[in-house]
Amino acid sequence: MTAAGTHDGALERLKREGRIVVVGASLAGLRAAETMREKGFAGSLTLIGDEPYEPYDRPPLSKQVLLGNAVADHTALPRRRAIDADWRLGVPATGLDMAARRVKLGNGDEVEYDRLLIATGVRARPWPNPEEGALKGVFVLRTRDDAEGLQRALAAGPRRVLVIGAGFTGSEIASACRERGLDVTVAERGDAPLVGALGGVIGAVAAEMHRENGVDLRTGVMVTSLEGDPSGRVRAAHLSDGSTIEAEVVVVSLGAQRNTEWLAGSGLGAGPRGIACDAGCRAFDIRGIVTDDIYVAGDVARSPHALFGYQFLSLEHWGNAVAQADTAAHNMLSESADRRPHLWVPAFWSSQFGVNIKSVGVPPMGTEILITQGSLAERRFAAAYGYQGRLIAAVTFDNCRWLPFYEQQIEATAPFPPEFSTVDRRPDGAKPLPADFPDPSVPTHGPTITLSGYSPADRKMTFTPGR
Amino acid sequence: MRLVVDLNRCQGYAQCAFLAPDVFAMHGDESLLYNPEADPAQREDVLRAVAACPVQAILLEITDEDMANMVTPDAVAGAGSRSGGAR
Numbered sequence: 181m182t183a184a185g186t187h188d189g190a191l192e193r194l195k196r197e198g199r200i201v202v203v204g205a206s207l208a209g210l211r212a213a214e215t216m217r218e219k220g221f222a223g224s225l226t227l228i229g230d231e232p233y234e235p236y237d238r239p240p241l242s243k244q245v246l247l248g249n250a251v252a253d254h255t256a257l258p259r260r261r262a263i264d265a266d267w268r269l270g271v272p273a274t275g276l277d278m279a280a281r282r283v284k285l286g287n288g289d290e291v292e293y294d295r296l297l298i299a300t301g302v303r304a305r306p307w308p309n310p311e312e313g314a315l316k317g318v319f320v321l322r323t324r325d326d327a328e329g330l331q332r333a334l335a336a337g338p339r340r341v342l343v344i345g346a347g348f349t350g351s352e353i354a355s356a357c358r359e360r361g362l363d364v365t366v367a368e369r370g371d372a373p374l375v376g377a378l379g380g381v382i383g384a385v386a387a388e389m390h391r392e393n394g395v396d397l398r399t400g401v402m403v404t405s406l407e408g409d410p411s412g413r414v415r416a417a418h419l420s421d422g423s424t425i426e427a428e429v430v431v432v433s434l435g436a437q438r439n440t441e442w443l444a445g446s447g448l449g450a451g452p453r454g455i456a457c458d459a460g461c462r463a464f465d466i467r468g469i470v471t472d473d474i475y476v477a478g479d480v481a482r483s484p485h486a487l488f489g490y491q492f493l494s495l496e497h498w499g500n501a502v503a504q505a506d507t508a509a510h511n512m513l514s515e516s517a518d519r520r521p522h523l524w525v526p527a528f529w530s531s532q533f534g535v536n537i538k539s540v541g542v543p544p545m546g547t548e549i550l551i552t553q554g555s556l557a558e559r560r561f562a563a564a565y566g567y568q569g570r571l572i573a574a575v576t577f578d579n580c581r582w583l584p585f586y587e588q589q590i591e592a593t594a595p596f597p598p599e600f601s602t603v604d605r606r607p608d609g610a611k612p613l614p615a616d617f618p619d620p621s622v623p624t625h626g627p628t629i630t631l632s633g634y635s636p637a638d639r640k641m642t643f644t645p646g647r
Numbered sequence: 648m649r650l651v652v653d654l655n656r657c658q659g660y661a662q663c664a665f666l667a668p669d670v671f672a673m674h675g676d677e678s679l680l681y682n683p684e685a686d687p688a689q690r691e692d693v694l695r696a697v698a699a700c701p702v703q704a705i706l707l708e709i710t711d712e713d714m715a716n717m718v719t720p721d722a723v724a725g726a727g728s729r730s731g732g733a734r
Contacts (some may be wrong), residue, residue: 580677
């Protein structure tokens with residue numbers, strides 16, 4: 181604490197009898213609430229969540245649960261401590277009045293706050309055509325209910341499953357399908373699975389993993405429409421290359437959308453890219469002024485990271501939700517001199533096709549990649565990403581014990597190519613390669629129009645629905 | 648008995664899979680799969696797994712039901728308390 185007389189006692193009052201409201205009752209919301217109580221907050225604590233369940237863990241939903249090793253309703257998060265909170269579950273927040281410090285709820289209630297934490301996270305991006313998306317047998321995977329429905333559909337033994345999108349979730353779902361002995365097709369509009377997260381060099385390895393495990397992987401294609409039978413069940417999907425895939429189960433795995441619509445018109449700096457906040461998790465309003473009483477954490481937050489050029493990072497990582505919630509809760513109950521920046525080094529894991537993929541740092545910032553240990557062919561390696569002569573990220577496939585070493589190197593802004601020599605003979609060579617990330621300025625999708633012919637009579641317009 | 652493993656922290660030492668094989672299982676060389684809501688009958692094994700994890704990646708919550716006829720409650724103290732926290 182700061183010395184007596186340097187502050188007005190407002191913080192003590194807040195800790196003693198303040199009202200803290202947390203919107204979002206999942207991993208970040210729960211962990212923040214626990215930290216608040218740990219820090220001695222004795223006032224009233226309200227947790228608002230749109231799902232009717234107490235906070236549960238999502239990573240198992242695309243792994244253990246789909247394999248049938250765990251039940252979707254048995255993934256409730258363990259508590260670090262009792263939080264003595266007023267839970268408002270199954271009720272979405274629908275609005276925010278920043279001047280009156282009130283959150284509006286879907287059931288007409290209003291909850292007043294002295295400090296607000298927004299941890300509303302993301303939701304699965306739905307299939308763009310609502311009619312097709314509503315067909316029986318079409319799923320997304322984000323919630324407990326999604327996982328339960330999909331698990332049941334897989335257990336019924338469909339003749340073929342189609343997974344649309346080969347990011348981490350899509351790849352994990354495809355892996356679970358193969359493990360259950362189901363035929364599965366994966367349609368990805370990029371050149372390889374995981375290409376957006378890890379680049380083309382690693383994406384090529386991921387593509388091999390899919391194919392070796394019997395996945396019918398189609399890259400560079402888009403699903404243009406889903407077709408149902410007269411009873412409203414999905415029957416087939418049509419692809420941009422003109423082919424048709426018959427599938428009884430379709431999983432739409434096209435990433436996530438930020439849950440910020442409820443903040444529209446509130447004056448908070450919230451939009452489709454999330455909610456911008458400073459390094460101390462305080463939200464910006466639309467004027468770019470930081471608020472004193474509204475904090476954000478988890479998937480919905482975008483905050484500047486000093487280690488990565490103060491870029492605003494938006495991280496959908498489990499570990500980010502935990503660490504950022506902790507920082508937000510700490511700062512909410514601290515004098516300004518005692519606040520901490522959110523400096524967690526990004527880290528995530530994925531388990532697919534029996535391989536453990538882990539990463540630290542920000543791979544998409546990398547322009548070059550070097551396989552530093554092991555080899556791509558073995559599927560057991562460590563790779564370092566370089567950006568402007570600096571080690572910026574690392575990824576391991578079944579080699580995770582090396583990751584803390586790279587994390588420390590990234591934190592110390594070690595040079596790239598790395599100066600350390602490893603014990604490996606490095607069949608992949610010691611020269612960095614282009615990391616081969618898709619150019620974000622070139623759309624990989626969307627329809628194009630091409631013109632042909634010279635004379636006005638010959639002019640022909642050809643419509644290409646995506647690539 | 649609820650548990651969560653911070654898999655950023657996990658390094659695949661597989662001590663948990665040896666000590667509580669009905670709750671934790673290795674999947675391939677390095678991935679860990681576990682049952683997030685373990686059967687109370689597994690309590691002793693899980694406590695051993697929590698204590699044996701070299702990177703303290705397992706966070707366990709013992710509910711009141713679990714506490715009933717618990718032999719050594721202090722075995723839980725501090726177990727995984729830093730799990731995923733400020734690093």
